[in-house]
């Protein structure tokens with residue numbers, strides 16, 4: 001075949017809009033945190049759509065959803081695509097969702113044109129990619145790739161004290177699919193950029209050439225408790241003042257390095273309050 005069929009853009013946009021309703025916020029964003037009722041609603045709808053599109057839907061022990069469209073060569077490796085349906089507490093409606101529903105749209109388009117691929121195509125929703133409730137994130141993809149086992153996942157407790165596996169069971173997504181049922185030949189993920197660079201250079205799409213290597217540090221800076229009102233300025237040891245100077249110095253350092261290095265300070269807690 002010389003030309004690729006075009007996807008149905010209004011249908012994709014409609015699906016994204018419908019998914020955004022599960023956990024919609026008044027500012028147009030989305031709060032669909034992993035394994036909450038909203039996540040269950042989003043998952044249920046995704047499964048419904050995939051089933052309607054003729055896929056076989058499987059769930060593994062980490063709650064990852066695999067929607068499989070069979071190929072003509074049953075034994076060949078599969079083409080995997082997907083992303084995550086969970087969001088951050090102040091998430092947008094595209095992060096992750098776009099990658100999952102774009103995969104579904106590919107399957108719907110292939111159906112529209114009666115195209116049978118030789119390789120099976122699998123659209124995946126990875127569980128707890130964001131890690132907003134169950135830290136760290138990437139739980140589902142780490143489980144599938146063998147970086148954590150189900151024992152380790154069973155020990156994960158959420159910020160609200162709830163257990164990861166128990167919550168998976170509660171929303172009905174503690175599955176039993178054998179990991180070997182999925183034989184990856186390739187994996188492709190469509191994702192929004194989450195940065196301003198493409199827009200700045202007026203490009204619509206780019207190819208990822210590397211992934212981020214994140215390092216987190218927790219730093220304690222100790223001062224000394226003095227009376228806020230009566231201690232003269234030159235006798236104070238205010239730890240936050242030191243933190244402010246450190247933050248500025250680190251930012252300057254990051255700017256002096258090459259442009260691939262990013263740095264931020266996420267959370268600062270000052271004691272006594």
Ligand SMILES: [Zn+2]
Pocket residue numbers: 084095096129191
């Ligand atoms: Zn994402």
